Structures are given as structure tokens and as C-alpha cells.
């Protein structure tokens with residue numbers, strides 16, 4: 001994003017503002033985690049996370065991000081899981097697996113039943129809560145995200161926030177091919193305020 005362009009600069013400022021709010025939100029959600037679950041203790045959990053990474057890599061194998069380098073799509077889901085693991089210090093294998101799988105139902109032929117059968121109902125439930133129905137018009141999907149956000153459970157909120165953070169950072173890193181500044185601004189719109197407001201309503205982080 002060209003920082004010499006005042007419009008782009010204000011978008012960047014909004015991104016940074018939202019990123020800061022979301023990181024505070026993640027830390028607030030994390031503080032609710034019981035200590036005993038805050039540790040990936042056994043090889044079964046490591047195996048679950050690696051299986052999810054491998055499954056996501058296979059399902060997204062032919063997909064690319066919208067940047068000029070056509071980055072493999074799987075980099076996005078790995079990055080979302082990495083934000084949770086490294087920045088939010090999430091060690092709950094179910095949440096990390098769901099982060100890795102969060103776009104499989106929305107963007108590939110994978111069904112929630114596939115996810116439940118392979119990764120269990122807890123992971124499938126998180127994926128369900130963060131998946132949009134791509135058959136709906138974009139405006140409807142965005143509206144439903146706002147309406148559903150307050151009713152997501154904590155684990156789904158963590159994945160959604162990390163997803164939004166990753167996409168904001170990606171917008172800052174490289175404007176997607178063919179996107180005008182107006183198009184970029186659509187992703188950095190009052191809708192984002194509404195989604196964050198809905199997510200944080202119970203946490204008194206924004207008013």
C-alpha cells in the first residue's frame with residue numbers, strides 16, 4: 001500500500017487501529033482459558049494439528065491468494081494458526097486445528113460432516129461458526145457475519161479475529177491484484193467496526 005497516498009495512509013491507520021483492538025480482544029479472550037487446557041500435552045494433540053495442516057494443504061492445493069505473487073492459499077490458514085500460537089499463545093489443539101481448517105468448508109468441497117468425522121465435533125463446531133455460506137450474495141454474508149458474531153463461542157471468536165488480523169496485514173503487505181484503493185477500503189469499512197463491536201460486546205473493549 002503506497003504510504004504517500006493520503007487515502008491509503010488513512011486506510012493503513014484504520015488497519016493498525018483495528019489490529020491493536022483485535023490483539024487486545026484476543027488477550028481478553030485468552031484470559032478466560034482455564035490453565036489446565038493451556039498446554040498441548042500429548043502427541044495426540046500434535047498429531048491432530050499436523051493432520052489438520054496436511055488436510056488443509058491438500059484441500060487448498062490448487063488455490064492461490066489474490067496477491068501479485070499468487071501465494072499458495074494454504075499460507076493464509078497456516079498464518080492464522082501461527083498468529084494464535086505465537087502471538088496469542090493458544091496451545092489448545094482443537095482451536096489450532098480449527099484455525100488450519102477454517103476455510104475448508106467455505107472455499108473447498110469439504111463438508112462439516114467430513115471435518116467432524118476426521119477431526120471431531122469440537123473442531124467442526126468452530127469451523128461451522130466461522131464459515132460463510134458462499135452461495136449467498138456478499139452483502140448478505142457480511143450482514144450475517146455481524147449478526148452471528150456475538151453468538152460465536154470464545155474459540156470461534158479467536159479464529160475469526162486471527163483471520164481478520166491476517167487479512168488486514170496482507171492488505172498492508174500487498175494490494176490484491178486488480179483492487180483499487182476503494183476496493184481495499186471496502187475490506188477496511190464500517191462493517192469491520194460492526195463485526196468487532198459484535199465480537200467484543202460482552203468484553204467491554206469498545207463502546
Ligand SMILES: Nc1nc2c(ncn2[C@@H]2O[C@H](COP(=O)(O)OP(=O)(O)O)[C@@H](OP(=O)(O)OP(=O)(O)O)[C@H]2O)c(=O)[nH]1
Nearest residue numbers: 064065066067076132138163164167168170171175176187
Ligand atoms: N487481504 C487479502 N485477502 C485475500 C487475499 N487473497 C484472498 N483473500 C481473501 O479475500 C477475502 C476478502 O476479499 P473480499 O472480496 O472482501 O471477500 P470475498 O472474496 O469473500 O468476496 C478474504 O476472505 P474471507 O476471510 O472469506 O472474507 P471475510 O470473511 O473477511 O469477509 C481473504 O481471505 C489477499 O491477497 N489479500
